[in-house]
Amino acid sequence: MGPHPAVAAIRLAVRRVLHDVLTLTPPASVPSAAGDRSPLVLVACSGGADSMALASALAFEAPRLGIRAGGVTVDHGLQEGSDLRASEVAIRLASFGLDPVETVTVTVGRDGGPEAAARDARYAALDAVADRYGAAAVLLGHTRDDQAETVLLGLARGSGIRSLSGMATASGAGGRYRRPFLGLDRQTARKACLAQSLPVWDDPHNTDPAYTRSRVRHEALPVLEKALGKGVVEALARTAQLSRDDADALDSWAAAVEPSVRDDAGGLEVAGLFALPPAVRRRVIRRAVIEAGSPAGSLFARHIEEVDRLITGWRGQGAINLPGRVAVRRQGGRLVLRQG
Template sequence: GPEAAARDARFAALDTAAERHGAAAVLLGHTRDDQAETVLLGLARGSGIRSLSGMAAASGPAGRYRRPFLQLDRQTARTACLAQSLPVWDDPHNIDPAYTRSRLRHEGLPALEKALGKGVVEALARTAQLSRDDADALDTWAAAADRDVRDDAGRLECAKLYALPPAVRRRVLRRAAIEAGSPAGSLFARHIEEVDRLVTGWRGQQAINLPGRVEALRQGGRLVIRQS
């Protein structure tokens, strides 16, 4: 959508500027409030624990993008800027109700705080960190499991996949789909659930079509994920 396209354009511009100036890091101004919004957006998508982990303190190539203010609320960050005579620029899109994050910021979060009391933002930010720790551990487990569930030809063995905990198995399947060429940003939980059913609910289904012209099919007890 337009919000994702705008984000990609911003990072492309930042990458260009960082490379031109030889910058070791780019500091971003995301605050605890932004983190809370990101967690709620991930929850609404139903995309799993990784989407609930919010924004990382460091991300991008070699950790180029740093977010030093994730533990500060937005108002404190703004007040600090004013105290240092630093100009604060407000993106007009942040008050445009046409955008989901804007509606969440000005309507959704205030409604939650009214219903549940103060502390919602802090609790959501804390959830992000706990979710990130869990997601990182599961990703590490899945990376090791990926090697163990393949035969000598590198194909995924359905019996070994079936024996894995569901959260680990789905991560293995997602890794395999991305390696086959499915774009990570277009590969949603519903896609992985369909592929998972080839392992856990096999009834002779046809191949599953995935984003990026990738298909997943079961052949002779093996799961094949490839370009179609």
């Protein structure tokens, strides 16, 4: 008799990712204590159902493929007793046979709001651990439901097609971060934990209406499903993939055409830009602005639209000041970008 269907589903999802990691990854740069240089894959685990199910699947599948498996839990220090919970999660990860297992305590800043600041601190910690061990990949427990929430948030913010593309199955430098569960719903992960008698922790922040994502999860999506019927989550996740395909194609087009509108001084030729389709032109502008020193995470659609008006709505306006102290002005048929 085989495993519970939910357990089989999570293991298959992880197995597929590990096969991909195995074919693309050289031996680990940092061997185990016993000198084993086989690839190391880490799982980021908060103790919630999604990441706990992911950790259990990694622990089961990795040894069968000759891959070492470890775990990381991040203590954000935002709730009373968070250090004790992090220690409990680390003990559970070790009980699965994961090695190494690390608990990392971070200080959450304020930039971009509490959710963004916590995410930035978490990824910085995961990057540091992965670099230290030479890990081939870090698995994250985002599900199809998380993807739907991300798309809905992007739609509400009017952030464009790249935002609608949601989370990628692989992201970060060299595709370090992998999301095996993007094709599975949240209930499958929870059922897998129940079937394996795995204790899980339900983060109260996930139900706190003070957080935007929590309101989307518990208020906006249920209203949409009530009005439109079941299948909204699946449709939004499908929108993410279609949008990602389109955004990738437009990004490739912009990268290919950018040299043709660049001048020797690093500026952009207005006539060449004007001839491009708007979606491609704005991508070229964004690439140039980032290269000039503007932080990608601080650039929004409104910034790029202001620069675009120097091309399409020129009335002699002055320089556009962008994040990172980058100024863009139109001068003699060129866009001049300077950081000062």
